[in-house]
Amino acid sequence: MVKIHKKKNPPIKKRKVIKSSKRSSTSILTRSSRTKVNKLSKIKNYIMRNKIKTSAGVITGLAGLKVAYEVNKLRKNPHFQNLFSQIKTAIVRRSPITKAIFGELFADSYELIKIIGSGSFGSAFLAKDKKSGSTVIIKKMEVPPANRRLELEYLQNEIEILQKLASLKNNTYTTKYITHKYHKNNIYIVFSYDYPDTLEKLRKDNNLNQTLKDNIFIQTIKGLKFLHSNNITHNDIKEDNIIVDHSTGNIKYIDFGLACNISCIFRPGIGGFVSHPPEIIKRNIEPTVSGKMKLEDSKRADVWGLGVTLYTLLYNKHPYLPKRYYATYTTTSSDTEGDTDQIVLQKMKFIEYNNSVVDSKHNNILKQMLELDPKKRITMDKIHLSGIIPKSSRGFFGLW
Numbered sequence: 238m239v240k241i242h243k244k245k246n247p248p249i250k251k252r253k254v255i256k257s258s259k260r261s262s263t264s265i266l267t268r269s270s271r272t273k274v275n276k277l278s279k280i281k282n283y284i285m286r287n288k289i290k291t292s293a294g295v296i297t298g299l300a301g302l303k304v305a306y307e308v309n310k311l312r313k314n315p316h317f318q319n320l321f322s323q324i325k326t327a328i329v330r331r332s333p334i335t336k337a338i339f340g341e342l343f344a345d346s347y348e349l350i351k352i353i354g355s356g357s358f359g360s361a362f363l364a365k366d367k368k369s370g371s372t373v374i375i376k377k378m379e380v381p382p383a384n385r386r387l388e389l390e391y392l393q394n395e396i397e398i399l400q401k402l403a404s405l406k407n408n409t410y411t412t413k414y415i416t417h418k419y420h421k422n423n424i425y426i427v428f429s430y431d432y433p434d435t436l437e438k439l440r441k442d443n444n445l446n447q448t449l450k451d452n453i454f455i456q457t458i459k460g461l462k463f464l465h466s467n468n469i470t471h472n473d474i475k476e477d478n479i480i481v482d483h484s485t486g487n488i489k490y491i492d493f494g495l496a497c498n499i500s501c502i503f504r505p506g507i508g509g510f511v512s513h514p515p516e517i518i519k520r521n522i523e524p525t526v527s528g529k530m531k532l533e534d535s536k537r538a539d540v541w542g543l544g545v546t547l548y549t550l551l552y553n554k555h556p557y558l559p560k561r562y563y564a565t566y567t568t569t570s571s572d573t574e575g576d577t578d579q580i581v582l583q584k585m586k587f588i589e590y591n592n593s594v595v596d597s598k599h600n601n602i603l604k605q606m607l608e609l610d611p612k613k614r615i616t617m618d619k620i621h622l623s624g625i626i627p628k629s630s631r632g633f634f635g636l637w
Contacts, residue, residue, distance in 0.1 A: 338362070338375070342420045347373065347427075359423075363430065372430040373415060380424050391494070392424065398469060398496045399426070405467060410460030411490050412480075431489050437476035439483060440550060452486030454547055454599065455626055460490055461543055462617040470497045470535040474542030475512045476549060501530040511558065514541035515585055516611050518578050537611040540620075544606030548588075551595045556607060557584040585609060598625065 339349045347364040350372070354361040359378035366373055381388035399414035413429040436453065439445050445453070457479060464471060471478070472495040480489050517538055548556040558581065588607055590600040602625050605615035620626075 335362075337420065338377070338425065339364070342418055342425065343375070347375065374412070374428045374430050376426045376428065378424050378426070380419065380422055394498070395494050395496065396426070398493050398498050401467075401469070401498065402493070408463065410456075410463050410488070411493075432480040432482050434481060434483060435477050436479040436481050436488070436546070436550065439481055440476065440553065444483065445550075449481075449483070449486040450550055453481060453488060453550060456486060456488045457543060457547065458617070458620055458626060460488060461539060462621050464490070465536050465539070465617045468499055468532060470501065470532065470539050471542070472496055472501070472535060472538065473512075474539055474546060476546055479546065497530075497532060497535050500532060501535045511555065512542035512545040514538045514611065515582055515609050518582060534611065536616065537614050540606050540614055540617065541611075544603055547599075548603050548607065551599060551603075552591075556588045557581065 335349060339347065343364070346367060348367055350363040350365055352360060353363045353374070359376065362375045362377070364373050364375050365371075378392070381392065383389070396417060399417075402408055402411050403414040412431055415427040415429065417424060417426045419425075434444075461471070461474070471490060471493065473492060474490070478490060478492045480491055481487070514537070516534070545556055585607075586609065590604060592600060595603075602615070602620060602623060606620070608614040615623075
């Protein structure tokens, strides 16, 4: 009879528990996550010792960042966020582009603090004024070649509007334009740095109490009224284009890349779809529709965009798009996960208002701002006279 020898299972190793007297931000991480943080620390130290001088070295550093940044558990950890920012800035400091900006173009004026954004629009840097010590934002964008005439016109239009805004008295509703410079194929626009957080970030982080929400409601209306009174429309009003002083609720509108002054050029498919009014979406469906748009039509589109933004602020949800809208909505997709323009137009008809969540006074204004028919939609002048803005905060002669 053959005896079968059973293999004994190896003893289960008990997981070591790392004890610490101080509960630091890294102590809440798993072992694998902590290892990734340590690797990031090494990358940071490697960069900070000026060892990265070649593009290959920068690519190696970025590859390490990409791997670590994909770890969801680390994204919300303050220690990781701070570390990631340091590494990113260290890499940017040593890039040829940054050396050209702060070593040549603004060598006598500004010193780089960190990079704060990058995307299809270009890049944005936080910098320090060497003379005054104040903080500024430098926005870098590519200058379109001569054969892209329309894009050149848009860029020139943006500069003109920024200069006009800077010249307006009592303008506390936009970031201050300081100067701009051309260097090779890029333009660099310098703005004042006012508030660090966008309305979107503060709302999503649940950092707004009712008092702040009420003041933001009033300030955004006053700000748009001020712009419209000076024949300027924004054309891309959304949470991400409004920055907020967290202590007071005061706001400033940013990003005037699609703004209009006196007259507008309709640009199909451009801008924030999350706040496009029905009349713009209908024009997007017909790509052949282009050309100039009347300033009054552009003002009505702004009112809709602000209505969407304020509804989202008060209800903490979009008025007609589902929670996943920012990831799945597309103007061309017909897949089941996305929302086509036709579907969105249907959803706009069923916006819900609840007086037990938001008081009837605010709901009444929101209903008029989110009126489907642009000709019936309330104007900023009528909102101003509706009583929603306290008389004490209307400014001299009730002009804003």
